[in-house]
Amino acid sequence: MAERGVVLKQLLLALLVILQITMAPIILFSLTYLVDVDYEGAQIGIRTELVHWVIIAGLSYGAFSIALALIFGGFMPYFVVNRGGLLSFLHLSPRSGDPELVDRSRLHLQGTPYGKMARLVNSKNKSGDFDLMAIHGGLQLLAVPMQVILIAVPLAIMEGVPESWVRPSRAFDLGMAGYIIALWLAFRFHPSVSRHLVGIAAMFRNVVWRVSRLSWVLPIFLYWLVARLVLFLSLDILNVDYEQWHEMQLEKVVLQMVAPEATIPETAILDFIVAISVLPMATFTTISVLGGSQKMPDWMFGQESAMESLSVKQLEENLDTLQEEDGSAKSFEPESDETPSGDEFSRMIDTPLDLFGDGSEN
Numbered sequence: 001m002a003e004r005g006v007v008l009k010q011l012l013l014a015l016l017v018i019l020q021i022t023m024a025p026i027i028l029f030s031l032t033y034l035v036d037v038d039y040e041g042a043q044i045g046i047r048t049e050l051v052h053w054v055i056i057a058g059l060s061y062g063a064f065s066i067a068l069a070l071i072f073g074g075f076m077p078y079f080v081v082n083r084g085g086l087l088s089f090l091h092l093s094p095r096s097g098d099p100e101l102v103d104r105s106r107l108h109l110q111g112t113p114y115g116k117m118a119r120l121v122n123s124k125n126k127s128g129d130f131d132l133m134a135i136h137g138g139l140q141l142l143a144v145p146m147q148v149i150l151i152a153v154p155l156a157i158m159e160g161v162p163e164s165w166v167r168p169s170r171a172f173d174l175g176m177a178g179y180i181i182a183l184w185l186a187f188r189f190h191p192s193v194s195r196h197l198v199g200i201a202a203m204f205r206n207v208v209w210r211v212s213r214l215s216w217v218l219p220i221f222l223y224w225l226v227a228r229l230v231l232f233l234s235l236d237i238l239n240v241d242y243e244q245w246h247e248m249q250l251e252k253v254v255l256q257m258v259a260p261e262a263t264i265p266e267t268a269i270l271d272f273i274v275a276i277s278v279l280p281m282a283t284f285t286t287i288s289v290l291g292g293s294q295k296m297p298d299w300m301f302g303q304e305s306a307m308e309s310l311s312v313k314q315l316e317e318n319l320d321t322l323q324e325e326d327g328s329a330k331s332f333e334p335e336s337d338e339t340p341s342g343d344e345f346s347r348m349i350d351t352p353l354d355l356f357g358d359g360s361e362n
Contacts, residue, residue, distance in 0.1 A: 006293065009132045013290040020283050021062030025275055028224050029054040033265055052262035056254050061272065065279030072187045073284045074112025078297060081105045106299050114288055116191035119300060120198065121292025130202045136289040138201030142194050143281040144223055146186040150277035151227060153182040155234075183280060190281070228274050232267065 034054060036045040069075075080089045084101030085108075087093040095101055109115045117139075124130050130138075154175035166174055194201075255262045265271075 006132070010290060010293050012133070013136065013286055013293070017066075017283060017286050017290065020279060020286060021066045022059060024058075024221070024224075025061050025279065026054060026058035028221065029058055029271060032228070032271070049263045050265065053255065053264055053268070056262070057268065057271070060254055061275040061279065065276065066283050068183065068276070068280040069284040069287060072184055072280070073114040073117075073287065074109065075114045075287060075291075076105070076109055076112075081109050110300060113187040113191055113284070114291065115300065117194065117285075117288035118292040118296065120191060120195055121289050122296050124198060124202075125293060130199065132289065132293050134202040135198060136286065138198050138203075139190075139194055139285045139289065140282060141201045142197055143190060143285055146190060147223065147227070147277050147281050150179060150182055150186060150281070151231060151273060154179040154273065155231075179276070186281065187284065190284075224274060224278050227278065228270060231270055231274060235270070 033050050034047050036047050076086070080086060082102060082105075083089040084093070084096060084098055085105045088096040088098070088101055093101070110119075121132075121135055121139075124135055125132050157178040158171045158175035161171065161174060252264065255264070
């Protein structure tokens with residue numbers, strides 16, 4: 001029954017990955033743009049002219065986010081690692097299957113953010129201290145501060161760099177370069193933070209679970225909506241002209257090929273910034289938890305884990321040996337209950353003190 005429960009949770013996590021990169025952005029875009037509320041006439045309508053943009057933008061941002069999560073997280077399947085890496089697996093390297101390449105690939109995967117996070121999840125779940133979904137929810141919560149930074153960095157660069165240094169038309173490119181650097185640092189910083197705080201975050205997630213049964217998706221939806229609202233208000237207060245960034249939109253290229261007549265909202269670039277800040281970290285977390293929930297090969301834990309296991313095994317063997325020797329010593333002890341008499345006992349005490357005497361008695 002326990003194995004069946006783990007399998008169901010793994011299927012749920014796999015489904016969650018698919019939903020995060022497909023349905024989550026589409027649903028959020030639909031709630032933001034498709035619903036048209038007429039407060040004066042007390043009517044609710046659907047803006048059908050934006051349907052094409054909602055679907056294409058949602059799928060484009062999702063595909064872009066999972067690509068970032070896999071690349072920056074360093075994900076690689078075990079069967080590819082055991083062949084010496086991607087080039088060897090695709091037979092593009094003359095050293096395909098070389099043991100040296102296999103060892104290098106294994107060491108590389110151990111040091112990637114995905115490898116560190118998967119080992120962390122495996123250790124926490126294997127010990128039985130935390131439930132798998134609680135670990136996932138806790139890691140999602142720990143990713144929120146980094147997602148805030150991923151929103152702030154490109155905006156700070158685009159609006160903070162003087163025009164004398166960078167042309168306004170190139171400010172967006174510079175902001176995206178800063179975003180890539182910040183994302184690279186966030187992926188490497190996340191496992192280190194989670195190692196110390198995942199227990200507290202998992203317990204906090206359990207509290208949220210008692211309040212809402214949708215806590216495994218609430219962090220994404222709530223943070224998306226809050227982040228978009230804060231971003232919109234911040235740009236409005238600062239009088240930032242973000243219309244100049246529309247030409248850089250990712251989905252615009254796809255729309256021109258699929259539906260050139262589709263309408264693009266004026267604030268679509270804000271959703272792009274929010275999407276690439278929220279989805280990659282959320283997807284990386286789910287993929288890492290899914291990988292850590294499975295049985296991991298011994299080489300993923302490195303030589304330190306093997307040495308620790310060997311030390312524990314040697315300690316247990318030494319304890320068993322000492323217990324056996326102690327039992328053998330006890331078996332050779334005399335069983336006589338006789339005790340020495342008073343004179344004999346006195347001579348036993350006085351003998352060491354009389355070693356240097358003349359042997360005469362007073």
